[in-house]
Amino acid sequence: MSRFLGGEDHESYFTNTQRHRVVYEILTKTVYGRKKRSEVGVDRLINEGAYTAAFPLHEGPFELPKFEIRPEELNQRQVLYHYWARWFEWYKYQPLDHIREYFGEKIALYFAWLGFYTAWLLPAAVVGTLVFVSGVMSMGTNTPAKEICTSGDTYLMCPLCNTCNAWNMSEICTMAKMGYLFDHPGTVLFSVFMSFWAVTFLEYWKRKMSTLAHHWDCMDFHEEEERPRPEFAAKAPTMEQNPVTGVKEPYFPEKTRLTRMFTGSMVIIMMLCVVMIFLVTVVMCRGIIIVMMFHTESPVLRTEAGTIANISSSIVNLGLILLMGRVYTALAEQLTKWEMHRTQTQYDNAFIFKVFIFQFVNFYSSPFYVAFFKGRFVGYPTNYGTLFGMRNEDCGPGGCLIELAEQLFIIMVGKQLINNIQEFIIPKVKAWRQKRTLAKVLGSKASHEPQRWEEDYKLVECEGLFEEYLEMVLQFGFITIFVAAFPLAPLFALLNNWVEIRLDAHKFVCEYRRPVAERAQNIGVWFNILEALSHLSVIANAFLIAFTSDFLPRLLYQYKFDNELHGYVNFTLAYAPLNHTENCRYKAYRDNNGNHSLFYWELLAVRLSFIIAFEHVVFFVLRAIDWIVPDVPESLEVKIKRERYLAKQALAENQEALLQATHPLET
């Protein structure tokens, strides 16, 4: 949607978006001023159906001419297409200055950010892959897994459901080996690394951002006179003086807006409850699937029950997430419109906030559940914890971390795949539909050489950067918050982003109508969200390593008993209470009465101390990084100071000259 900030004076607005010619009609106040107060503009006319569209024109076709021409003769759009929007260009820097000139600062900043983020993903992906490979290499040295595999029928385990049979520990040999891949000392180091990575990335992005803002001359860009949105203007009941510009403007009472925002929040909370209900449903389905598979006599199904159930439920989960996301985004748009925000910026921020909160819960609640809650409330034989009569689910024999990794893989990679396919197909479908409409309207006149605006009318309207940013920010969350469980996440993110950049570039250059250029100083509220995510990731990683990973129990066992972990498996298995029918074992640190053993409490203290130490050290170092790395590069700082100094000097000289000119006799 092409948006007009100032409805009354198009001229001054269009000088802002220099070099863009726009299909527009000049409206005089006299036509509309009387009918409905003073807010007028093309947007209003489109809103009322007088026009079907208004957009700046592209500079020409994007295809390169068939005959050879010199690069200087290409139009801007062709340049962008040739040097940026093609797959062959994947290894090249983006021509940011050209993007900015053609699309404006806001869109250029998005691509600058995306490129910067992708470049920073490279080291993270390399380290992550190394960690994963080192896990694969050292899988053989894992004593507990070896002990499990060679245990035969030494460890008779308690049944996993009330009607199931007891089983032998040695059956899950493969899973135990696999579990080590996602739960070895390297992953701990890697999650520390990623915490630092995330914060350093944001620090350096600040520097990049200020450099770009200075280069593009929008460092001191403030929007003082943002006009009300046309929707707002149309529906506002009264007029009030704007305190900044002094002009009378449509006004919506603050109080009503607050109650509306409150109602809006209630709707969000309701939707979040729906997400939670879905989550519980998926969990219960998973339980039922597992029980069903235990009852089949196939040994493969029995040992792999957890994995199969987990993967299938993750796929269902992904479907639900995408569905809910779509429904909710539509709902949020209506809600935000109904909340009556005066300016587009306010509207955007409210919308971003709403959707982000929801999508955050939508995407992360299931991994959070697996990481921090699954398997914590199982209880012990003779005293199992239950929910709706079903026994609370426990993590599989490989540990919770491997299930988390499976789930992350499916949700993250699956989402990226589906997204990219959508981004590829949907514009094409839309463009085809648009073309048909145009053809109908033009009818027989279609034979003439099509005008630029007809060509551009066939394109899809640009939907803004919201979806793009949201996708990237959710990805950032996946690679930082759960990195302890899934060291390959940065690699997948990197691969996705390499595709994403060119896909987005192609969309903007070839498939979208040219958007109205907008200025921006930075990436706005998204930066704050990224910062919050990076802090959250430190906390999440601390808890993940302390409670979900087997790192600390192993360490404590090594310290107290055996440095080679001999006997560790036996040590982690408690005996079922004596009043239980079978004399089986289960994974816990409990004595024969089901009470927590001394080791449990010691371990708990170690775990909590680890969290405290980890968080304090990491946050302290992050603070130090924040403090040491200046937000503006030193050379730029000097440049800005120099400019300011020269400006001051020029002003002083100017005034002196003026004084001389007006009072020539006094000197």
Added chain:
Amino acid sequence: MSRFLGGEDHESYFTNTQRHRVVYEILTKTVYGRKKRSEVGVDRLINEGAYTAAFPLHEGPFELPKFEIRPEELNQRQVLYHYWARWFEWYKYQPLDHIREYFGEKIALYFAWLGFYTAWLLPAAVVGTLVFVSGVMSMGTNTPAKEICTSGDTYLMCPLCNTCNAWNMSEICTMAKMGYLFDHPGTVLFSVFMSFWAVTFLEYWKRKMSTLAHHWDCMDFHEEEERPRPEFAAKAPTMEQNPVTGVKEPYFPEKTRLTRMFTGSMVIIMMLCVVMIFLVTVVMCRGIIIVMMFHTESPVLRTEAGTIANISSSIVNLGLILLMGRVYTALAEQLTKWEMHRTQTQYDNAFIFKVFIFQFVNFYSSPFYVAFFKGRFVGYPTNYGTLFGMRNEDCGPGGCLIELAEQLFIIMVGKQLINNIQEFIIPKVKAWRQKRTLAKVLGSKASHEPQRWEEDYKLVECEGLFEEYLEMVLQFGFITIFVAAFPLAPLFALLNNWVEIRLDAHKFVCEYRRPVAERAQNIGVWFNILEALSHLSVIANAFLIAFTSDFLPRLLYQYKFDNELHGYVNFTLAYAPLNHTENCRYKAYRDNNGNHSLFYWELLAVRLSFIIAFEHVVFFVLRAIDWIVPDVPESLEVKIKRERYLAKQALAENQEALLQATHPLET
């Protein structure tokens, strides 16, 4: 010291400090330019001994005339004296605008901050006093203290030194009762309150600061062209072009400066080691005093041994702290000079940083030791921990918190008292000395009516705000970091600051030469220090409540065993190991072999969980406060926007008019 930023053009500098007439001599480049490159100025001449002083003049005498005159006829200095610098004015707001006009923004901001801080201390002091009073009121309901007092010879306690005798728990009845004063649930609430108080205070100070900066028109004040310090200019070996102004300036190679700064850091670390050695010495002395007192047969000395030793050692400690502070500040000044910082701002920041780090350790190391380390490494009968052959000291029977409170009281209140006395006396002594020097110089001419500059020469040179800020910042640390131990701290701080404001005002108006006015946008690096202290206080309070206070053990005992705390005293006392000569008790959660009991580990887990929960909740809420309270008040925001809008409009109109004037035919 009156400082000149621009040596070359006094004129332009003096327009900055409008309305200040300065005793100065104009130096022409030709005189000095040849001899020693281009840096010239009054400072240089004072440095070389050509002049003895240079300072702006006061506006007249500060005393009010004996006959009645109308307020309009008072000079600025008399106004300040009359309405601000007298004791009677203690309940009034400060006339900040007048202060700013007379002394410049930098000094006015200090007083604004001091006043703001004092006002915010009021609620903290009220709540703190209430908490203390509620402790006094509920002292009688304290079951453990009652049990101790009525225990008779039930609990035979192990001897407190190797040659001492066993003693009865009931002997320390008074201390047990007193201990409750500083360790009841109210103090926990109060320390949470103070964490929020500190951060909210800083948030609102930001608002106040931006309002003042806007009001005084120094919101966009940037120092682009700060000139090198005269000391720097005199000693710099080469000349280089300044990248901002383009003028050739004295230059000191970056590399040499870095090695100097490194050496400087080494000296700081060495001095910190000295502080630590003093700390250990004091601790050992305290141990010796206690042992000596145990050996006297006086029962009073024996039961009060800890208190007496603690108080006397605290007084010694205070003496050492003040002495070390003085020695170190002198050293730091020399060091910072030697480090060759180009501008005064850099010099000031380096000096502040050095002295603050040192004074922080100097003042807080002893309380930190008592709060977090004392009594942790005592060991148990038959296996005591030792240091240099002496048994590690344990906290007194009332708990560590009461000792901490004693120490804080002595260090904080003692320091404030000594400081205020110094601030009162020292200027008077200095002024008297100055007067004598002047009298000698003038000799017989002394009979004529003294000129303004002679009068002012008799005054003391203004030493800057460093000492004042440092004092307040250290105080802020005391009232926030250790607030859990000493709820009366804010009250004492409040009383001190009420005195401090008028004392400082009197000093500036009556006893100091008028300082050269300087502009400033904010209180500079002190704000960052305050922020760091407020964050540190949250962490310190969490650990204090979790580990030093008896709050959590009591809570856990209530939860597990008895809600009324019956039997708590017995529960906290372990039996000495069987191979010990006597069958005595000691305070610990250990079994008969000296190993930690299950309860110990449970308690440790609870303690650590408390820290995690406390910090996460408090920091989260602080974030939320930071986010909700905008740094610039909304009304000011609108005002600034309005001003910017009008400026833009004026510029546009101006340009249009210019265009009209130059090309009149085109319209």
